[in-house]
Structure formats: structure tokens, C-alpha cells
Amino acid sequence: MHINKKRIHLVVAARPNFVKVAPVYHALTTVNKFELRIVHTGQHYDYALSRNLFEDLALPDPAINLRVGSGSHGHQVANALVRYEKYLLHDKPDLCIVPGDVNSSLACALAAAKLHVPVAHLEAGLRSFDPTMPEEINRQLTDRLSSILWTPSADADENLSNEGIDSNNITLVGNCMIDSLVKMLPTIQGKRTWKKYGLTPDKYCVVTLHRPGNVDIPSRLNSLMQALHDLAEDTRVIMPLHPRTRARLEAASLLPSIDADTRITLTEPLGYLDFLSLVERSRAVITDSGGIQEETTYLGIPCLTIRPNTERPVTCSIGTNVLVEPETLPHNFATALDQRGKKPSVPPLWDGHAGLRVAQDLQKRILRH
Structure with a gap:
């Protein structure tokens, strides 16, 4: 029929x-x-x-x-x-x-x-x-x-x-983003991408920045990079670079100092599985992205979002997400690590x-x- x-x-x-x-x-x-x-x-x-x-x-x-x-x-x-x-x-x-x-x-x-x-x-x-x-x-x-x-x-x-x-x-x-994460989690864990970059599980943080409000303003970008240098004194940093961010760092002459800091690893943009493999074994994530706020909440990993607001407030009220500014990043990072063992709830459904x-x-x- x-x-x-x-x-x-x-x-x-x-x-x-x-x-x-x-x-x-x-x-x-x-x-x-x-x-x-x-x-x-x-x-x-x-x-x-x-x-x-x-x-x-x-x-x-x-x-x-x-x-x-x-x-x-x-x-x-x-x-x-x-x-x-x-x-x-x-x-x-x-x-x-x-x-x-x-x-x-x-x-x-x-x-x-x-x-x-x-x-x-x-x-x-x-x-x-x-x-x-x-x-x-x-x-x-x-x-x-x-x-x-x-x-x-x-x-x-x-x-x-x-x-x-x-x-x-x-x-x-x-x-639905969590559906994909749940389905792919065994594969993500098996990738062990952190090993490729010489990182020790639970001893590094992942950073992603791309929003114009963070990377297009040279003074703010400089403050963010200085905060990352400070954090790297205690925690290794790995930062997949969005093309926009790389261009802004080059224009602001900030790339040489980051490249010279052996505690900070810069990479090209990573695929979905490799990126989440890094996130899944990180101490914390620093980002201005949207979906990562959700994935870290599900995984129980502290997320510091460098934005004044979020369209995903449930990740703050229920999950692991905290909104921060460049000047409050080091303090909030330390606080987030102190609370890392307390696994938060995951939003319904x-x-x-x-x-x-x-x-x-x-x-x-x-x-x-």
C-alpha cells in the first residue's frame, strides 16, 4: 500500500x-x-x-x-x-x-x-x-x-x-543537545583528546571565546588574556581558537605573549567529539558560548560564562554555570573549583x-x- x-x-x-x-x-x-x-x-x-x-x-x-x-x-x-x-x-x-x-x-x-x-x-x-x-x-x-x-x-x-x-x-x-551528548558519551570518553596535548585529567581548564563583546574590544580582550595568564599559574589552559578570536588577538598584538606562555595551549577549532573529550575531563570551562553552558551542566563541570546575561538561566539556577566578568574571573574560578565535588541537579527532561x-x-x- x-x-x-x-x-x-x-x-x-x-x-x-x-x-x-x-x-x-x-x-x-x-x-x-x-x-x-x-x-x-x-x-x-x-x-x-x-x-x-x-x-x-x-x-x-x-x-x-x-x-x-x-x-x-x-x-x-x-x-x-x-x-x-x-x-x-x-x-x-x-x-x-x-x-x-x-x-x-x-x-x-x-x-x-x-x-x-x-x-x-x-x-x-x-x-x-x-x-x-x-x-x-x-x-x-x-x-x-x-x-x-x-x-x-x-x-x-x-x-x-x-x-x-x-x-x-x-x-x-x-x-536535544543533551541527547547527542548522552548518546556519544562513551565515544567521547574513549577519545582521550587531553592525552594528545600532554594534559593531565582534571588538572586543566578549557577556554572558548568568540563573541564580539569579548573579542572585538581590545581593552577587554587584553583583560581576558591577562586573567588567563594568571589562572595558568595554577591550572593549565587549553584554548581552541575561533577564527574571529585569532584575528582579533593578532590585530591587538596579543598572540605572541600567549604563544610564549608554555602553560597555555592554543589549538585550531576542534571537532565535536575531540572538544567534548577535553571538556569531559577538565577542571572547569571558561566560555562565552551558549551550548557549552548546557553540556557542562549535564556533566557536572564548573562553567564560567564571560557574559553579563544568558539565554539559558536554568544552567545558573540549577546547573554549574556562573556569569563572570574578566576582573571577577580569577575569584570565581577558585570558588568554582571549591564547589566542584558538589554535583548539581540536571534540569528536567x-x-x-x-x-x-x-x-x-x-x-x-x-x-x-
């Missing part, structure tokens, strides 16, 4: 998108009534890292790569909008799933909504309440364009309710089954007629 399958586009762009979409893809493949297409916008323009992510997460090759590439916010949004619209007209789906808060997510949600394709937002409802963050604008607008909103935590439900979103369109499913809940919710919503 012929089954009329519902066609679904899953949009991926930057690294966190792959990690969030993979559990949803695998859960939906178990439902015989869905026909899945992965749409790679190419915003994550490092081909090698992108290729490795598909392999690590057991995702098939994308149906199309829109090759949006790097550039300004306007450039990325415009390119993704035009190119995805063209693909939508060629291969119109019954639903477009967009994850997270990158430029491609907003652009593809907008292209789909204008062509009357329903949009589902994975990781909906997160808010930093900081309008200076481009991601905050992306999050709010994507939620407005979406008819299905899958949230990772109860605070996200509350944010959407406060903004007047119909509660019938909201489903709390949990954290961060259990490795969020993708399954997405698939169950979707079956109820679009197969009920």
Missing part, C-alpha cells in the same frame, strides 16, 4: 545546529510517515568540521548545501533567505524545522513562512533579554514565525506565554530522550488529520 509521507526539511547551519537536529532526525526516521531532507545552509563554512559532524552524528549527506558562507548579519540572512526560498519552490515540504538562533534559522523560517510552509522552532523560548545580542533578535523573530515551538526548559515556556504565544503551539520536550518527544509531538500534530 502506498503511504503518503509528510516531507520535512531540517535546517542546519552552525555546529550547535547539527548537534540539536541529529536526535530529531534519528527519532523521525523511525516514523514511516515522514520523508526527511537535511538542508545545510553552509553558514558553518569550514568544510572539514562540517563533514566530521555529519559523520560523528551519523547524519546522511544533506539534500542541498546553500553555501551561504561567512559575512555580515545582513549578508548571511539575505543569502540564506534567497537561496532557501529557491529550494522551497523546487521542493516544497509540509514542515520546516529550524533549530537555535543563528542567522540561517531566522532566514529559513522567514522564507518558509512567506511561502505558507509551517515552521517548527527547536529550542524555542530562550531569552537573554539583551537586545544588543543579534541572537536575541533571531530567537524572538523565529518564535513569532513558528506554529510549533519545542522548548528545552520550563522558563522558555514561561517566556513564550508572557509574549502571548498560544500555549497549544508550545511543547516542552527537553534538550535533559535525559537523552528529547528527540523522541519531538517525534511523538509531531506525530500528534501533523498526522492527526
